[in-house]
Amino acid sequence: MNLFLELLLFLATLLYSYLEAFVKLFVPVRRKSLGGELVLITGAGHGVGRATALEFAKHQSRLVLWDINKHGVEETAAECQKLGATVQTFVVDCSKREEIYSAADKVKKDIGDVTILVNNVGVITAADFLSTQDHQIERMFEVNILGHMWTTRAFLPVMMNNNYGHIVTVASAAGHFVTPFMVAYCSSKFAAVGFHKALTEELSALGKNGIKTTCLCPVFINTGFVKNPSTRLGKILEIEEVVQALMEGIVTNHKMVFVPSNQSIALLLERVFPERALNLLKKMSEVKFDAVIGQRSAQ
Structure with a gap:
């Protein structure tokens, strides 16, 4: 196909995509059932992980x-069992590959094939870059x-064989927008967003369209991990509203879930506005929180 025909095909596809998106505004989105799915959630002992487990229950x-x-x-499991769910728990340090693979083998052997994987576990340190300790980074x-990678590698092969499953990456708005005094955290979340996007593309290239992916990117959540966060862009999010958005994204197979949704507009503005204007907008937003500030002494 020559370049002219390819360009015509692109324009036709672009027009069709816009029309399809417009029609979908008035058509109820098809939602999938989660009943009977075997769902594995990391970091399920508190916060977003616990609330997500309760929603699946x-x-x-x-x-x-x-x-x-x-x-x-175990507290999360007890709450889920009260809702009638069948629950198994594992104590796993998700910073250790060997523990992840060992626990995954037990799950596959004793329980069954995981069909929905929610990579939720995460840690954060808020400090300027030079004060952040090496072990914290x-x-x-x-x-x-x-x-996230080790857990996905453990459960993806069966999903690939069945061409069925759903992989959820709980990332952050910090995976799209940077914040001072969170250099290492933002870097790790940029990596998580990149992992989600690259994995999504690879599954498509391999023809594994039965495996869905969703990435959750919320702004500050009231979980207590960041002290006294505030911003002029809007209120600090509550766990429940974030998890509701995540569940909606999962049942509708939405690839990228921003909370609040207007982050997608901010992402577009970041790509089209000049740097001087962006710097002014960032100052106007006044994203603030208590952080450790001060250069670490050389050891």
Whole structure:
């Protein structure tokens, strides 16, 4: 096909896509059932992980819950069981590849094939770059991206064989927009967003369209991990509204879920506005939180 015909095909596809998107504004989105799915959630002992487990329990999913905190994950399991869900728990440090693979083998052998994987576990340190300790940087990458990769590698083969499944990456708005005093955290979340996008493209290239992917990117959530966050862009999010948006994204097979949704507009503006204007907008937004500030002494 010559370049002119390819250009015509592109324009026709572009027009069709816009028309399709317009029609979908008035047509109810097709939603899939979550009943009976075997759902594995990492970092399920608290916060977004716990609330997500409870939502899946309400949908009659079977649950496998991982967390480094035994007490926390067992509390989540008890709440899910009250909703009628079947739940198994594992104490797993998702910064350790060997623990992930060992626990995954037990899940596959004793429970069954995971059909929905929610890579939720994450850690954060808020400090200026030079004050962030080496071990803190390493742990953020070990948990926030490498842990997601090892868990996905453990459960993806069966999904590939069946051409069926759903992989959820809980990332952050910090995977699209940078914030001072969170250099390592933003870097790890950029990696998580990149992992989601690259994996999505690879599954498509391999013809595995039965495996869906969703990436969650919220702004600051009221979980207590970041002290006293505030911004003029809007209120700090509550866990429940973030998880509701995530569940909607999963049942509608939405690839990228921004909370709030107007982040997608901000992402577009960042690409088209000149740097001087962007810097002024950032100052106007006044994103603030309590962070450790001060250069680490050389050791």
